[in-house]
Amino acid sequence: METIKIISSYALPAIILIILCIGLYKEVKVYDIFVESAKEGITTVIKIMPSLVGLMVAIGVFRASGALDLLIFALRPVTDFLGIPKEAVPLAMMRPISGSASLALISDIMKVHGPDSFVGRVVSTMMGSTETTFYTLALYFGAAGIKKIRYALAAAMIADFSSILASVWICTLVFGRS
Amino acid sequence: MLNYIWFGMIVVGFVVGIMNGRIDEVTKAVIESSGKAIEISIGLLGVMCLWTGLMGIAEKSGLVELITKLARPILRFLFPKIPAKHPAIGAIVMNLVANFFGLGNAATPLGLKAMNELQKLNPRKDTATDEMSTFLVMNTSAIQLIPATVISIRAALGSANPTEIVGTVWVATVSSAIVGIIAVKTLGAIFRRGKQWKL
Numbered sequence: 001m002e003t004i005k006i007i008s009s010y011a012l013p014a015i016i017l018i019i020l021c022i023g024l025y026k027e028v029k030v031y032d033i034f035v036e037s038a039k040e041g042i043t044t045v046i047k048i049m050p051s052l053v054g055l056m057v058a059i060g061v062f063r064a065s066g067a068l069d070l071l072i073f074a075l076r077p078v079t080d081f082l083g084i085p086k087e088a089v090p091l092a093m094m095r096p097i098s099g100s101a102s103l104a105l106i107s108d109i110m111k112v113h114g115p116d117s118f119v120g121r122v123v124s125t126m127m128g129s130t131e132t133t134f135y136t137l138a139l140y141f142g143a144a145g146i147k148k149i150r151y152a153l154a155a156a157m158i159a160d161f162s163s164i165l166a167s168v169w170i171c172t173l174v175f176g177r178s
Numbered sequence: 179m180l181n182y183i184w185f186g187m188i189v190v191g192f193v194v195g196i197m198n199g200r201i202d203e204v205t206k207a208v209i210e211s212s213g214k215a216i217e218i219s220i221g222l223l224g225v226m227c228l229w230t231g232l233m234g235i236a237e238k239s240g241l242v243e244l245i246t247k248l249a250r251p252i253l254r255f256l257f258p259k260i261p262a263k264h265p266a267i268g269a270i271v272m273n274l275v276a277n278f279f280g281l282g283n284a285a286t287p288l289g290l291k292a293m294n295e296l297q298k299l300n301p302r303k304d305t306a307t308d309e310m311s312t313f314l315v316m317n318t319s320a321i322q323l324i325p326a327t328v329i330s331i332r333a334a335l336g337s338a339n340p341t342e343i344v345g346t347v348w349v350a351t352v353s354s355a356i357v358g359i360i361a362v363k364t365l366g367a368i369f370r371r372g373k374q375w376k377l
Binding site for chain 1: 215313339347361
């Protein structure tokens, strides 16, 4: 499992180096293009700001009132059985529906438990390895005019579910459960 | 759908808060959370800019195109029924590669194009084909090179090592993609057999 830690440490620097070297080799004005493209990052963040405010307020209310604890408590038997940390359950429920709500949720979870806690690492891994399945399905099939989706949703949900279990499993192996 | 969830969370939150006698905490949470949302967004800015900037270079230098070319044979294997020169394959590959690099804005139009191309091959226009389902599952399993948003949030919240989850994300995402593809192929076979039996 040391290998996965090493991969995590070297992945970003290696990718940055490869991108820059290939860029220079292909005679791309690397710095100019970087600055030009980085603007898009600002637009992306500005665009999600209003939804992040709305959703984080809703999550904040839900947690501060004790409603979140009730929900987690109710789902306790299922999560204990599957070995999923109970704090990660709301994310597992929200992830297929909304990307910005999931983003708000993981921010909230990591704010409370810390990004370097076991729960923090599990929700980070879950967030990075799944997609907004319902939204994507509705968008893509809707655009093509598909009404009978047959087994598509079932297969996508199986994949999502396996990625939740895989996240818990790999984080336990790599970081240890603490 | 999100309209109801949002409304539900706030209303349930207030009601439970009143019942628990925690209305002061709830009020405090309203104010604090909205401020925190902006704080986190600003924390996001740095890494997001870095990443989109680098992706700009990757696109311009033809790296994205190169990966697209390399990915083509694998895709042909997963979509055996699509004719060799059909534009659907190209659109699917480009969509998956755009997702792989986290180019969300580029990925969606390519995905829609891929779906429309697959629809041209569809004999029954209102029913999803096996290829469409395979593409959807591959898309939602979200194979991603660098989970930039997650790293940004971890950094914004003061993680000692924001990128330590890159390896675990890769493992989780690849295993879910494999499970997804197995699920699609298995369910597809079951459905085909069901049709023979007039289910």
